[in-house]
Structures are given as C-alpha cells and as structure tokens.
Amino acid sequence: MTITVTERNGVTILSLGSERLDAHNSEMVKDELKRRFAAGAKKVLVDLGAVSFIDSSGLGALVSGFKSAMAGKGRLSLSGLQAQVHSMFELTRLNRVFDVFPTVEEALSSFAER
Amino acid sequence: MGRDIRGSVVGGMRDEGLESNGYGGIARELEMARRIQLSFMPEAPPDMRGVRLACRSIPAHHVGGDYYDFFRWDDTTLDIAIADVSGHDLGAALIMVETRSVLRAHAYRAGNAGDALGLLNELLYDDLTRAELFISMFYAKYSADTRQLVYANGGHNPPLLLRCGQAGCTYLDTDGIVLGVIRGAGFEEKSITLREGDLLLFYTDGITESCNRSGELYGRDRLCRTVYAYRGAPPENIIDALLAEVMTFTGAAEFQDDISLVVMKVD
Numbered sequence: 001m002t003i004t005v006t007e008r009n010g011v012t013i014l015s016l017g018s019e020r021l022d023a024h025n026s027e028m029v030k031d032e033l034k035r036r037f038a039a040g041a042k043k044v045l046v047d048l049g050a051v052s053f054i055d056s057s058g059l060g061a062l063v064s065g066f067k068s069a070m071a072g073k074g075r076l077s078l079s080g081l082q083a084q085v086h087s088m089f090e091l092t093r094l095n096r097v098f099d100v101f102p103t104v105e106e107a108l109s110s111f112a113e114r
Numbered sequence: 115m116g117r118d119i120r121g122s123v124v125g126g127m128r129d130e131g132l133e134s135n136g137y138g139g140i141a142r143e144l145e146m147a148r149r150i151q152l153s154f155m156p157e158a159p160p161d162m163r164g165v166r167l168a169c170r171s172i173p174a175h176h177v178g179g180d181y182y183d184f185f186r187w188d189d190t191t192l193d194i195a196i197a198d199v200s201g202h203d204l205g206a207a208l209i210m211v212e213t214r215s216v217l218r219a220h221a222y223r224a225g226n227a228g229d230a231l232g233l234l235n236e237l238l239y240d241d242l243t244r245a246e247l248f249i250s251m252f253y254a255k256y257s258a259d260t261r262q263l264v265y266a267n268g269g270h271n272p273p274l275l276l277r278c279g280q281a282g283c284t285y286l287d288t289d290g291i292v293l294g295v296i297r298g299a300g301f302e303e304k305s306i307t308l309r310e311g312d313l314l315l316f317y318t319d320g321i322t323e324s325c326n327r328s329g330e331l332y333g334r335d336r337l338c339r340t341v342y343a344y345r346g347a348p349p350e351n352i353i354d355a356l357l358a359e360v361m362t363f364t365g366a367a368e369f370q371d372d373i374s375l376v377v378m379k380v381d
Contacts, residue, residue, distance in 0.1 A: 023202055056200035063295055064246040092250060092269035093291035
C-alpha cells in the first residue's frame, strides 16, 4: 500500500492508497501514525477515500493512532468513509471517538475552526 | 511507497525458508497452541431447561481471536458471551486467553450484562492499550423461568433472532463501544422475552465477512436467509449447514477468518 503524506494548513494528511485496510497493511498505517504523533504532529487526518473494505486489524491501527493522539494531546480525524467502512465504524461505535468527515476539505475546515 | 509490498514478499519467503531449513518446529508449536486454545472453548454447551444449544469455533490460522463461553449459574440462569479480538494473529490469541481468564474469574461479580462488559473494559483496558488491540463482545443473561434475555453489546455483530412464525430476522443490538478504547465506557442493556420456537444465532464476523471470488461479502442478509431455511433443524445441524453454505459461497477450501457460532433454540 502507498501512503501519501501531505501537509495543508498545519494538518498532516495521510491518504491511504489501497482498497483494503486489513491485517496485510494495517501495521504500516499504525507505524506511520505513531511516527507522526511521536514527531510532534497535533493535527492528523487519515483520508480513507480509496478504502472500500476495512477489518478489525484496520480499525485497530486507527484506534492505536487515536490513543497516540490522545497521549500527545493531538487530534486524529478521518475522512472519505465508504459504505462498508462506515458500517464497521457504526457497528463498533468507533464513530463516537473519531471526528469523521465526508471529505478532506470538510475535515480541514473543522481543524481550522478549532 | 513500496515498503509494504516488499515487506510482505520478504515475509512470505522467510516463512518458506524457515520450513525448508528445519524450523518447522514453529509450525508444530503453533499447532499445539491451536489445540490448547480450542480446548479453552466449551466443547459442548451446558444443559439448560427449555433451550437447546450448539456451539462451534474454527480458527482460520493456527490460533485466533474468537471466544465464546457459557456460565450456568443455576438451573434457570445462563450467561452467554461471544467475542472477537481485533486482528488474527498470535497477539489476538493471547488476548483471547486473557479475556477468558478475566471473565471466568469476575463474571460472578457482574450483576447484569452491561456490568459484565463494563467490568471487562476496566480490567482489560491497560493490557489492550499496550497490545494495541480491542475486543468486541456481546453478553447475554437468559432466565429459563421467564424466558427473558437481558443483553448488552460492546460493538459486536448483533446476534440474529428468528421469531417463530416470522420470516425476517431481528438483530439484538444495544449502545456500547468495543472494549479497550474508552476507559469508563458505559454499556446499555436491553431485554426481550423469547417464545417457544424462537431461534438465536450468536456469531463472529468471520462468517459475514467471508468473501467470494468476486469480492462480494457473505453478509448479514444471506446469513439470515440461510438460518431461516434451516430453522427447523436441530442447532448442531444449523451450524453444519451454515458452515457448508459459507464454504460453497467462498469457493475456498478453508475459512478466511476465524468463525464462531452459538445457536440457541427455545423449546
């Protein structure tokens, strides 16, 4: 999987370039998130627009990122959840702990407001 | 970034290398771990007046993160728990074993289903944070006297209820997040009175997330249709039928993810 990292308005955006976020590539996302928060990032956005399937390993990577964000008093938001991904967040109620936005632009606006 | 692609190729080659260089002992040890872990699951459900139960768990790999258990407190009270640790590796298996131990030691302290999830969430939170894992769990308390099922859900696949004489499925869900994410999380509780002929299926997502060759998921609707088709069969046969259906659907010789099933029929 490729992870494209861009910086916009002080927000680190990780765009995941895979249709699946599962046991095969979730470690990579987890490590990247850890690295970003350890390096002092406070505002991180993971864009899941390309991801059409996520399993518990994929969710686990994002939860790990959420805890890294909390530990560093940072914020982790998500954007672009497709139908299956959205239903997994609803099932696990993880939509309660993440700020979830339809698009990258809306997520960036939210970061700017706070 | 090709890091992940290279990583996975190297991983595969390393495994083959281990086998060919006589490190097959690791595979044997994992097989032993698989046997021990499977032995932690109740081989058969307890006898309980007024209900017939069947259960089965199949790890996709050597070990897995699925777990179910029964606590028969007396002649009329039975608790049923089903859970799934995130991930599918050895770490998930270790957490599954810890979850079982903690639940078995503390289930008696939980006055109700929501308390059981709350207690586990508190007791396991630190370990789950360190392991970077979480657990989905559904917990139910059944009273054979009143046929009342009181339940709470911590982000697990809602069990399917097929009412006698009705075609569609209802899903037993309550408000609760997966365990290990929020310290002090609360878990909503609901109750339902079951009737003679009702059928309940508790399951883990390995069944609904089974994928066919076109990438289509087996899903909840197919699961409901299959259970409905076999609703007249004994619980054990319903499990056999479900597993056979999923195998046919995927067209694969092995299951892709751990699958656990508990069927309960009310007499």
